Amino acid sequence: MFTDLPLAWLQLTREPSRLLAAVAGVAFAVLLVFMQFGFSEALYASAVRFHAALVGDLFLINPQTSYLVLTRQFSRRRLYQVLGFDGVESVNPLYAALALWKSPYDGSARNIFIVGFDPTQKVIDLPGVDVNQQFIRLPDVVLFDDASRPEYGPVADQLKSSKAMALDLEQGHVSVQPSNTVSVEVSNRRISIGGLFRMGTSFGVDGTLITSDLNFLRLLPNREKGLIDIGVIRLRSGVSPEAMRATLAAYLPHDVEVLTKRGFMEREKAYWATTTPIGFVFAFGAIIGLVVGLVIVYQILFADISDHLAEYATLKAMGYTNRYLFSVVFQEATILAVLGYVPGFLVSLWLYHMAENATLLPLRMSLSLELTVLGLTVGMCCASGAIALRKVRSADPADVF
Structure with missing residues (x-):
């Protein structure tokens, strides 16, 4: 197919302005697809960061729970029933809810996600939790997510500026004196x-507080201690989570749902993908980007073929088949795909960085994403070439001679 690549290249470069317009059109489509896919992946990755941080193998939830921030409670007794099974090492009840945060800086109010658990147990594995967990045993003391939205105020900066605090979250080294606190109003x-x-944040959570189960119930006095949001189950070494999940699901009543960690995360992703319009919007945006690119490339190829129709007819008269001419068109389409992909990819990298700083969402450029968009770009351009082939078929040597 690429034995006569110079012919396709020479035809494209014959009019540099047209080539530049085509490359710009493809680059725009690539950029749009990258941004839609990037935000889509950030949506799902951020939605399950909390789930991934839970130290457990199986999880109990109310089947009516929609997603992490909109949970339904169930009886804590269900969780303790699990302790009777061989292979279960420990269980931990977890409370979760939205509470109203009042900024100590400007008096503004906004929701914040708050999580409570037994501070004597290791339930959440996040940087800074282990070394600070001792402080949430104190009444009305919480931990604040350093990566929360800036609208909550410079809480982290105020704590970090304290001379008594040596903070290195990246390496997990934190030293805090109990007296070095920031006072805020919640609920x-x-x-x-x-x-x-x-x-970090997600599409459903702008900021997070972690505290003890007792402090959680003090902040939300309408909540019953015997009703929990998530049951965290740790299994003994060598026990299959899938097998134990099936055993527990068959034993426990239908007022609870038993999930593996992977199943717990997939359930959350499914909510955002199917129940909310966000997943559809991102997918639709990517499709629109591909359609725009397809139309632009088609117009460029159609115009190029029209300008060289006489040459195509001459080649037919010389004995070249339609198959050969088709290969030239597909070569042009592939060249446009590659030339447009490179600037689109580079601009996307820059925009990912800008968007991540602005939204605090985990926008990451992965190899699988790069290859997916490259494949879609080549497919888009080749589809444009396939549509434009109708013009090549119309090339008739009799019109020239």
Whole structure:
């Protein structure tokens, strides 16, 4: 197919302005697809960061739970029933809810996600949690997510500026004196932020607090201690999570759902992909980008073929088949795909960095994403070439001679 590549290249470069317009059109389509896919992957990755940080093999939830921020409670007794099974090492109840945060800086109010658990147990594995977990045993003391939205105020900066605090979240080294706290109001109750951890935001969570189960119930007095949001189950070494999940699901009543960690994460992703319009919007945006690129490349190829129709007819008269001429068109389409992909990819890298800083969402350029978009770009351009082939078929040597 590429034995006569110079012919396709020479035809494209004959009019540099047209080639530049085609490359710009493809680059725009590539950029749009990269951004849509990037935000889509960031949506799902950020949605399950909390799930991934839970130290457990199996999880109990209420089947009516929609997603992490909109949970339904179930009886804590269900979780303790699990302790009777061989292979279960430990269980931990976890409370989760949205609470109203009142900024100590400007008085503004906004929702914040708050999680409570037994501070004597290792339930959440996030940078900063282990070394600060001792402080949430104190009444009305919480930990604040260092990667929360800036609208919550410079809480982290205020804590970090304290001379008594040596903070290195990246390496997990944090030293905080109990007196070095920031006082805020949550759910109309004055509390103290005694330390920081790092998780990050998502489409459903702008900021997060971690505290003890007792502090959680103080902040939300309408919640019953016997009703929990998530049951975290740790299994003994060598026990199959899938096999134990099936055993527990068959034993426990239908008012709870048993999930593996992977199943727990996939359930959350499925909510955002199917129940909310966000997943559809991102997919639709990527399709629109491909359609725009397809139309632009088709117009460029059609115009190029029209300009060289006499040459194509001459080649037919010389004995060249339609198959050969088709290969030239597909070569042009592939060249346009590669030339447009490179600038689109480079601009996307820059925009990923800008968007991640602005939104605090995990926008990452992965090899699988790069190859996927490259494949879609080549397919888009080849589809444009296939549509434009009708013009090549119309090339008749009799019109020239």
